[in-house]
Amino acid sequence: MCLAIPGKVIELYDVNSMLMGKIDFAGTIKEACLAYVADVKVGEYVIVHAGFALNKINEKEAQKTFELWDEMTAKAEKEGLDVFGMPLKEKI
Amino acid sequence: MKYLDEFRDPYIAKKIVDEIHAVTTKDWVIMEICGGQTHSILKNGIDQLIPKSIELVHGPGCPVCVTPLEKIDKALAIASRDDVIFTSFGDMLRVPGSKKDLFMVKSEGGDVRFVYSPLDALQIAKDNPMKKVVFFAVGFETTAPLTAMAAWQAKVQGIDNFSLLVSHVLVPPAMIALLNSPNNRVNGYLAAGHVCTVMGLDEYYPLAAKFKLPIVATGFEPVDILEGILMVVRQLEEGRHEVENQYARVVNRDGNSSAIDIINKVFEISDQKWRGIGLIPESGMILRDEMAVYDAEKIFDVENLKVDEPKECISGIILQGLKKPHECNAFGKKCTPKNPLGATMVSSEGACAAYYAYNRQENLK
Numbered sequence: 001m002c003l004a005i006p007g008k009v010i011e012l013y014d015v016n017s018m019l020m021g022k023i024d025f026a027g028t029i030k031e032a033c034l035a036y037v038a039d040v041k042v043g044e045y046v047i048v049h050a051g052f053a054l055n056k057i058n059e060k061e062a063q064k065t066f067e068l069w070d071e072m073t074a075k076a077e078k079e080g081l082d083v084f085g086m087p088l089k090e091k092i
Numbered sequence: 093m094k095y096l097d098e099f100r101d102p103y104i105a106k107k108i109v110d111e112i113h114a115v116t117t118k119d120w121v122i123m124e125i126c127g128g129q130t131h132s133i134l135k136n137g138i139d140q141l142i143p144k145s146i147e148l149v150h151g152p153g154c155p156v157c158v159t160p161l162e163k164i165d166k167a168l169a170i171a172s173r174d175d176v177i178f179t180s181f182g183d184m185l186r187v188p189g190s191k192k193d194l195f196m197v198k199s200e201g202g203d204v205r206f207v208y209s210p211l212d213a214l215q216i217a218k219d220n221p222m223k224k225v226v227f228f229a230v231g232f233e234t235t236a237p238l239t240a241m242a243a244w245q246a247k248v249q250g251i252d253n254f255s256l257l258v259s260h261v262l263v264p265p266a267m268i269a270l271l272n273s274p275n276n277r278v279n280g281y282l283a284a285g286h287v288c289t290v291m292g293l294d295e296y297y298p299l300a301a302k303f304k305l306p307i308v309a310t311g312f313e314p315v316d317i318l319e320g321i322l323m324v325v326r327q328l329e330e331g332r333h334e335v336e337n338q339y340a341r342v343v344n345r346d347g348n349s350s351a352i353d354i355i356n357k358v359f360e361i362s363d364q365k366w367r368g369i370g371l372i373p374e375s376g377m378i379l380r381d382e383m384a385v386y387d388a389e390k391i392f393d394v395e396n397l398k399v400d401e402p403k404e405c406i407s408g409i410i411l412q413g414l415k416k417p418h419e420c421n422a423f424g425k426k427c428t429p430k431n432p433l434g435a436t437m438v439s440s441e442g443a444c445a446a447y448y449a450y451n452r453q454e455n456l457k
């Protein structure tokens with residue numbers, strides 16, 4: 001019920017003075033109501049639930065998860081191990 | 093797909109799993125609130141990747157499952173009328189009422205239509221001025237701004253053959269009710285990411301402080317859920333009880349103020365019955381008096397329905413995290429997704445349906 005998925009805004013327009021738009025979900029294009037993300041621009045990503053964008057996706061924050069885990073990988077590699085704790089040369 | 097695939101990366105997931113194993117020294121019970129997370133946990137086998145000393149219990153966060161039986165019966169009564177087009181999210185199709193479900197009403201000739209967005213229901217009302225079009229407004233804070241917008245647009249555009257059958261529920265009051273229960277075992281919560289997207293995090297600070305338990309707003313992909321679990325376990329192991337945000341790419345502390353605005357224009361807070369759990373104070377939303385003309389319960393006379401819940405269904409106990417689906421005698425025998433006895437077997441987000449789909453009965457004692 002509360003599933004919402006990320007998609008890219010590719011077009012903006014008004015319907016009955018409500019901001020609507022076309023969203024690209026990896027190739028599938030659907031219409032969504034953008035009234036709750038009124039400052040959204042074409043090219044930005046939003047999270048869409050049942051035909052409504054609930055929020056914009058914050059690119060910087062999305063990146064953080066990966067940086068954090070990449071840091072751990074880097075640290076492990078310095079110790080000569082991969083993240084599974086195996087010596088690096090044995091990695092397939 | 094961008095913002096999805098990265099969060100399903102098995103390599104990153106494995107790193108987090110290792111970290112969870114490394115930091116866990118004691119037994120902990122963690123509850124995920126949202127049914128979407130329950131589904132993701134079972135689908136990805138997250139419950140089997142984490143240390144045995146961490147038990148994941150599944151919360152009441154499936155709106156389909158907690159919609160009270162009376163509301164389902166009201167929906168069935170309204171949907172059976174000749175002058176009505178009844179619209180709903182597809183999830184509600186097979187939810188058993190006392191005698192039948194919406195699917196049966198449809199096959200008996202009722203005009204029941206499943207829509208993707210509440211605005212589609214509004215469009216149906218515009219296209220069918222001779223019919224009364226009702227939308228079944230169920231769901232948590234995630235869905236409330238959507239149905240609120242449909243009602244608001246009906247008002248703005250003067251569409252008077254549109255109404256809502258409202259059964260909206262609020263998550264934090266249910267979290268409090270579970271913690272206040274003498275049977276409570278939960279040490280930490282994964283808060284529902286998309287509910288927080290709308291409402292923000294403010295409601296959780298007093299809760300974390302009062303009950304001394306960590307609350308982490310968490311997303312839905314495997315990497316999100318694992319990271320959320322890790323953040324809760326770290327707090328528990330370090331004796332902290334804070335509100336943290338794993339899902340910061342979508343959730344900010346204030347939530348979405350324009351969505352909250354429309355919710356408050358259309359709805360007000362009320363006591364609400366949860367199927368299987370009972371009445372939880374101030375845990376639901378009803379239409380404000382100014383919006384009463386859009387209230388299907390007021391338009392159609394559907395009071396005094398006699399409801400009848402199957403005796404063997406223990407979904408209420410499951411929704412409180414006190415038992416697991418396979419501990420129900422009917423599970424997989426009398427009760428299957430094809431022939432569900434209780435609502436938790438209907439929606440893929442219901443704990444019973446998720447256990448059934450991913451064969452958890454054999455792997456667990």
Ligand code: SF4
Nearest residue numbers: 405406420427434444
């Ligand atoms: S298995 Fe069926 S009968 Fe048992 S608790 Fe779940 S929904 Fe109810």
